[in-house]
Amino acid sequence: MEVVVQVVFGLIALFILVAAAMVVSVRNVIHSALWLIACFFGVGALYLLLQAEFLAVVQVLVYVGAVSVLILFAIMLTRQISGEGVRQLTSRWPVVLVVTVLLFATVMAPTLINQQWNVPPAPPLGTPEPIAGPAELGRGFVNEFLIQFQVVGVLLTVALIGAIVIAFEERARRRRVLTLAEELELKRLRERATQTETPEPVEAEPVARETRPASEG
């Protein structure tokens, strides 16, 4: 039984770490977001293994359901015309890699492993262990954590309004978003321009900057 749990934990840990490494290293941003979803699923599975079932459900609902869709939409709204093939990491990434690896290998891992944690002994197998479940959690949200619960609700409302205000743009100044067909056409035009080696690049900007007719508002 213990071996099974260990193997499952090892598989989940491997999955999480591989997915996270792909998130930060893949070139295509959309692939990166999809790996992020995989990583969120792995973390949810780890919550299940830690017997926090409600939290696992919340993880899938909020992260996999909401945040990742938000990220995918943001990527689709802001994708540059020549987004692929562009360098995704800054030129200082080796320094960052060294710093983070050193942080993990010399500070975090030795501290965590050498620390005496004084974990209370687990009850012997067979005896049911008192674990707070969703019922206790719900009771806590209407009793001792009531104010915090309300504050988080207000925070979410404010964040929603703030997001709308920040992303709002007056209709007259709105820029047209290119469709996929227009983008492909633009790419083809650029390739043709580079093949024939014409000195002036193809005028692509007017399509992107074209404003909507005022009558539409």
Add this chain to the structure above:
Amino acid sequence: MLNAVPLPAVLTLAAALFCIGLFGALSRRNLIGVLMGVELMLNAVNINLVAFWRYFEPRYITGQTFAIFIIAVAAAEAAVGLAMVIAVYRHYVTVNADEVDQLRG
């Protein structure tokens, strides 16, 4: 779970996830990539909280409550952050963090 996997194993996994997220947040050029790194770091913190809850005081709800609050704040952060990315993209027509440098002296 308690007998099979020691607490430091879970914490080390969370630390590794945190470091990967930190690397992503510091080295990605794309602003959305930076936000994805921040999400990874928040997930690592949540793993820590749930692990401490499970190993030390599973009969109380404090650890899980804290994790749920962090998830809510992370959702708010993602909404506002991505709205800002869209606003930046509208203004500069780029999501490259290095090209948004109007405040540079």
